[in-house]
Amino acid sequence: MADRIFITSPALSCALGDRLDTIRHALQYPNISIGIREVLVEKQALPYYATPDSSLDSETAFLSQLEHVVTQTLNSAHLNKAERATTGVFVGSTSMDISLREQAFLRHSTKTELPGSDGSSIGNIPAYLARLFGLGHVHISISTACTSSSIALIEGMSMIKAGLIERALIVGVEGFNYLTLCGFDSLLLLSKSLKPFDKHREGLILGEAYASLLLEKESKKNNKPLELLGGAVATDTESISGNNTGGEIPARTMAQALHASQISATEIKAIKAHGTGSVTNDLSEAQAISQVFGPILPPITAFKPYVGHTLGASGITELILLSLALEAGFIPKTPGFQAEDPALKIKPTTHTLPSESGAFLLNAFGFGGSCCSYVVSNLK
Amino acid sequence: MTIYIQFSNFFVCEKSTDLTALKNELPATVRKSLRKSSRFSLIAAQPLANNLNQLYRDEMSGLYFASERGPLANTEACLQDFKQGTWQLMPFSFLNVGINSACFDIAQLVNINGKSLALSDADQGFATALQIACNDLRSKAVSSALVGTVDEHLNQSAIFTAPSHSHGNTNDSAAWMNLTLNSESALAKLDGIYHFSTPQHAETWLHRQTYDENHFFTLPYTLKEKSLTPPDGLTEYQHPATKTLFTTAQGVKLAAFVKETSNGCLFHITKGARGAMTIVKVST
Numbered sequence: 001m002a003d004r005i006f007i008t009s010p011a012l013s014c015a016l017g018d019r020l021d022t023i024r025h026a027l028q029y030p031n032i033s034i035g036i037r038e039v040l041v042e043k044q045a046l047p048y049y050a051t052p053d054s055s056l057d058s059e060t061a062f063l064s065q066l067e068h069v070v071t072q073t074l075n076s077a078h079l080n081k082a083e084r085a086t087t088g089v090f091v092g093s094t095s096m097d098i099s100l101r102e103q104a105f106l107r108h109s110t111k112t113e114l115p116g117s118d119g120s121s122i123g124n125i126p127a128y129l130a131r132l133f134g135l136g137h138v139h140i141s142i143s144t145a146c147t148s149s150s151i152a153l154i155e156g157m158s159m160i161k162a163g164l165i166e167r168a169l170i171v172g173v174e175g176f177n178y179l180t181l182c183g184f185d186s187l188l189l190l191s192k193s194l195k196p197f198d199k200h201r202e203g204l205i206l207g208e209a210y211a212s213l214l215l216e217k218e219s220k221k222n223n224k225p226l227e228l229l230g231g232a233v234a235t236d237t238e239s240i241s242g243n244n245t246g247g248e249i250p251a252r253t254m255a256q257a258l259h260a261s262q263i264s265a266t267e268i269k270a271i272k273a274h275g276t277g278s279v280t281n282d283l284s285e286a287q288a289i290s291q292v293f294g295p296i297l298p299p300i301t302a303f304k305p306y307v308g309h310t311l312g313a314s315g316i317t318e319l320i321l322l323s324l325a326l327e328a329g330f331i332p333k334t335p336g337f338q339a340e341d342p343a344l345k346i347k348p349t350t351h352t353l354p355s356e357s358g359a360f361l362l363n364a365f366g367f368g369g370s371c372c373s374y375v376v377s378n379l380k
Numbered sequence: 381m382t383i384y385i386q387f388s389n390f391f392v393c394e395k396s397t398d399l400t401a402l403k404n405e406l407p408a409t410v411r412k413s414l415r416k417s418s419r420f421s422l423i424a425a426q427p428l429a430n431n432l433n434q435l436y437r438d439e440m441s442g443l444y445f446a447s448e449r450g451p452l453a454n455t456e457a458c459l460q461d462f463k464q465g466t467w468q469l470m471p472f473s474f475l476n477v478g479i480n481s482a483c484f485d486i487a488q489l490v491n492i493n494g495k496s497l498a499l500s501d502a503d504q505g506f507a508t509a510l511q512i513a514c515n516d517l518r519s520k521a522v523s524s525a526l527v528g529t530v531d532e533h534l535n536q537s538a539i540f541t542a543p544s545h546s547h548g549n550t551n552d553s554a555a556w557m558n559l560t561l562n563s564e565s566a567l568a569k570l571d572g573i574y575h576f577s578t579p580q581h582a583e584t585w586l587h588r589q590t591y592d593e594n595h596f597f598t599l600p601y602t603l604k605e606k607s608l609t610p611p612d613g614l615t616e617y618q619h620p621a622t623k624t625l626f627t628t629a630q631g632v633k634l635a636a637f638v639k640e641t642s643n644g645c646l647f648h649i650t651k652g653a654r655g656a657m658t659i660v661k662v663s664t
Binding site: 126 | 459471479491493496502575
């Protein structure tokens with residue numbers, strides 16, 4: 001029998017806070033002004049979902065928040081030294097350590113490397129964490145834009161199933177940096193409000209997040225961890241900055257994820273949409289969902305109005321948000337949604353719903369045509 | 381399940397080679413589709429652009445793209461603009477800073493809609509990309525795999541530190557290999573990918589293998605002055621193109637061996653972070 005892979009020991013620092021109980025409460029009783037700040041760029045104020053200890057203000061916040069979430073995950077999992085040594089490290093991020101390099105260059109005109117680095121590489125974060133926490137010798141950084149940490153999750157599962165590691169530490173990290181904020185501004189994708197799938201959606205608001213969890217064949221502590229059933233990755237070569245609005249490749253990705261998970265569309269209890277709030281990407285995702293699920297849709301929820309678009313970290317950040325809600329028996333509503341868009345044929349849930357046990361589909365789509373979908377289950 | 385290498389090619393160029401010169405190396409049809417691409421993407425495209433008909437691919441093919449630093453010239457150009465007070469970026473100046481953008485350019489060039497991913501794993505990114513591709517081929521997640529590695533020179537980088545042993549002399553390079561489960565017309569067989577937690581463990585394993593005059597090894601530059609001594613009887617594979625490469629050179633050496641050697645066996649030794657070692661063994 002194939003190994004079953006469980007998602008355990010989550011830890012998260014995002015605009016909703018860095019304590020899981022606080023974050024869960026905010027999902028249940030949303031107040032969408034939480035965490036939104038304004039960043040001044042050339043007299044222009046750009047909204048941004050900052051963490052409580054944002055790297056916006058501090059040169060040390062990036063590493064301290066990264067270390068904080070990983071410490072929480074490893075402490076929660078009670079891994080001994082030998083178990084840590086057989087744990088692979090997978091980091092998903094769009095900007096990797098650019099927060100540090102940008103601050104060093106802009107503020108001090110210097111170069112910087114992560115402490116203890118034995119090379120100069122964007123892939124140094126996993127090795128840094130492995131060195132700090134005594135983890136194993138598999139260290140992989142995935143940088144596929146907004147799908148990065150979702151694909152890190154898929155690759156972690158694949159490496160465990162291939163017998164190359166016993167368990168995987170999956171980390172999603174996206175620290176504040178001007179390069180990303182100004183870049184998205186140049187693409188005219190930023191908005192003052194975030195309204196996924198709304199008729200009047202105008203774009204997205206970026207955010208920072210540090211997220212961490214383990215993939216394990218069994219859990220020492222949590223009696224009801226989510227199981228990662230399977231996933232799929234595909235590439236839409238239509239445009240570098242968005243998927244085909246017909247949604248063909250995203251639909252294929254979802255269908256393949258269901259197939260890999262041996263689950264039918266009718267068994268999905270809810271969909272965690274990518275839901276960026278951008279005009280074309282929401283259209284593409286909506287078309288894809290309709291193609292896969294037909295007219296009878298499960299509840300759809302989107303989390304970016306809570307934490308912003310945390311780019312490469314969004315995959316496991318939003319997985320952790322879903323897992324916190326499911327543990328407490330609810331599916332969060334999508335704040336900000338007001339008006340249905342007839343072109344989309346779908347709408348996210350506008351009320352907090354009780355959750356059922358079963359399978360849940362999670363989507364992530366990113367620049368460079370990257371599409372990733374996967375299925376988790378909260379059945380025992 | 382045996383993995384075969386159907387195609388292998390590499391490209392090395394001087395750091396002074398500009399965008400126009402790189403574009404001129406490409407076929408006209410390709411040049412058009414890459415007109416907004418970065419220099420990094422153009423370097424990545426070089427080993428493939430004139431050989432598209434040699435690549436095995438279908439709708440389930442996967443693309444695996446490794447880089448140690450990504451398009452650093454583009455990243456630095458944006459940061460230099462900020463430093464000079466220009467905060468308004470041009471859209472493609474920003475889009476071209478990500479390795480996923482170059483991955484997209486290659487996916488579009490070779491028409492791959494299956495799985496694609498861009499990754500980094502210090503000096504052994506190419507070996508790691510090969511490992512992931514092999515996992516996916518064996519699990520049937522992909523039907524064939526195009527695996528590549530690309531990096532730009534580090535000579536005047538304002539944000540990345542050049543390796544001390546490079547003496548400030550590094551070049552740009554790219555390497556690609558096409559993997560399938562089909563032995564027909566294959567250039568080489570991928571015998572195995574072996575992982576070790578220390579150079580000493582890798583050395584012990586190497587000393588247990590048997591060799592003849594057709595067996596070769598490659599060593600990463602970072603290990604040359606250090607602690608891995610290959611066994612007697614194993615010859616170092618030298619290729620003139622790799623003399624001024626210090627990171628991605630690892631992938632170039634492997635691709636060059638597969639492309640240019642017949643009836644040989646290579647132990648391609650790479651070093652990751654914290655002393656982790658990977659040995660890729662191929663037979664041509």
